[in-house]
Amino acid sequence: MMNSDFWRAFARNKGAVLGLVILIAIVVLAAFASVLFPGDPWEMATAPFQPPLSDDALLGSDMLGRDIASGIAHGARVSLLIGLTSTAAALAIGVTLGALAGFHGGKVDDAIMRFTELFQTIPNFVLAVVLVAIFTPSLTTIVLAIAIVSWPPLARLARAEFLSLRTREFVQAAITTGQSNSTIILRQILPNSLSPIIVSASLMVATAILLESSLSFLGLGDPNAMSWGYMIGAARTVIRQAWWMSVFPGLAIVLTVLALNLVGEGLNDALNPKLARSRG
């Protein structure tokens, strides 16, 4: 019953459909990066400083003669990988803690929320920089650092949902019929609290991609992985002579983040039945 309604509501938002199309294109680009651009994106492919639409570099080449188009395609892999895995990790931490805090309330709630506030008082980006710097940059540490700085809003959201759902009568009915706490959390409350969590998670993927780009821009990216942020960072010194080196990776980031935000908004419309109904 869920699926057809869901797609109808989602498709009503034209922006969301556009976002989904862009996103699928980016995923396809990332998936076929090694077919479209065989070889290492770090290798010199042509002469340095080739402008866009040159013979062997569609989007031009950088100061070491690396193909920008190849960099963008391979960078899409890193960006999407980091965006998705760090969000998944943040979800795991945030929803677990938020669910426990909201379900149990009282002292457990107090303890978990103070712990959450500890993270919220430190500026996200600074903490991420510090974490990556301490643990030496690699894909794993970057994913972990992003997850560690982005779970608190998810925890607060999950907690709020659990707090309000916990007092609902169907949850009390589950208690009176002797269901265990884990059953109640996982089967009764969680499915009902997923909609807002999915929406904010989809937006969080975009934030994670931006964070990763910022880290790479500062030179804190994985030195073995080509990434959009690294490309912009490397090209910033020659931006007046060779605009294409930073503009194309920048566009890739903008498109990806925009697409994710559009999709997030569409999910919100589709998953939030009140809004969806008022549109119809």
Add this chain to the structure above:
Amino acid sequence: MSQFNVMRTPVETAAMNTPLLDVRGLSIALPPGADRPLAVDNLTFTLNADEILCVVGESGSGKSMTAHAMMGLLPAPHVRVSGGSLLFKGKDVLTMPEAEQRSLRGGRIAMVFQEPMTALNPLMRVGRQIGESLREHTDLPAPARRARVVELLAQVGLPNPAELAEAYPFRLSGGQRQRVMIAMALACQPDILIADEPTTALDVTTQKQILDLIRSIQAERHMGMMFITHDFGVVAEIAHRVAVMRHGKLVEYGAASDVLNRPQHPYTRQLIASVPHYIEHRDDHAKAGAPLLVADKVRKVFHVGGGLFKKSKEVVAGDDLSLTIHPGETVGLVGESGSGKSTLGRSIVGLIKPDSGRILFEGTDLLALDRKGFRPYRRAVQMVFQDPYASLNPRHRVGDIVAQGPVAFGEDRTRALARARELLAMVGLDGSAADRFPHEFSGGQRQRIGIARALAMEPKLLVADEPVSALDVSVQGQVLDLLDDIRRRLNLAMLFITHDLRVAAQVCDTIAVMRRGKIVELGTAREVFTHPRDAYTRSLLDAIPGKAWHIPDDLQKVPAGAH
């Protein structure tokens, strides 16, 4: 009609020749895809000066839509008037220019809403809110407006009107807020007052006060009043004439005494028959054997507010609560909101842990048990919840909802699902119900599902917390009958929590009346109804709307034992 006119003085009769409000063939269209094309279908009635017309119907009957059309509150463009006219003193309101309509609304026609809390702006002082319509519709200077506001507040029976005008709505009780709403509606001395279920959200004693107020104000000012309600008790209390609506159509229309005592249309008869009332012939319950449940001096205090440096406020929800329930007995727990009746019910099913006292189930003190020790008793004591829309998980299939309990106690899933189907059939639902989701069912059907879920645990005691208060009257009757039938068949004991003495009277053997966390009277239903000992019980009985009205004999409920 003619019989009604005889009751009037000649002057008033003359004024009635042109009715105050003349509704002719009014139709209101719903957007495509709604459950029916017309919310209101070819509705014709009149409202005269100095009379109360009660418009009666269940939810979805179009009674509120009619009032909203008059006040220009229809959610345009989805819902709009598609035909007919609304004549106010001979002029069609619907074709008037917008400005003229506005001066009519709030000026000549005023409205009182159902929910006094949401109808008042929470951030605006009460006095200013009443003054608004004076500023809009009169040219009184500010000091005169203020004086008038205080005068109005005094007229609706509020104490310290001058002080109260400066209060914010949250400081007032529900009854006081509704009085403020009435004062606001009266501000410009309207010719017509529309009241949309103004007492439904109130406690029964407050309801009586508000009804008395409305009646006296209406008589004093000779207003025409359209009173929308679903409760025939209220109709019997105040109506001069009655219009019964169903699915947007007028099914019966006439003088109150005719409709109440000689209802013609089957639907009216059905509505009147489902008005809950005391069954005089109900036998006292024979208390056989040891009690199933004994509550002994149960006390629960809630701590409200407070923080690190602030002491919290104590609210005593239950104090010294003692009662016994025997096997097969139905005990009613009656009280107004905040009396602590739900606290006791929830303590018994283990949703709340009382601070002191004992709850003995077949001799075992449930409160002394830890989580693990309590678990076996979960099966024996089950609960039916109040809100059928909130008590079923919207993401689970009905069959699963019913089977979840037994599965949690280790029953095989396939067997539990098969049993769930049997139970659903037992509560009067189709076998296919098990594969559907809760949102596909009506309120009454959902409550049946809730009952099936409780029965799946094979309980000995059923705690029903206001199980019918969210339902329409006719559905209410069916669910009460079902509960009664099941209780009898399975020899279940039941604790029936309700705010409505009429409902308690219909289903309970024993009644405990609660007030402010204490049980003030405990006795058989017969004793409590015929010889109430406590003053509060007497005031509750006295506040039952329409108590002077004798439901026509052929529509009286047959005592359950005489089936």
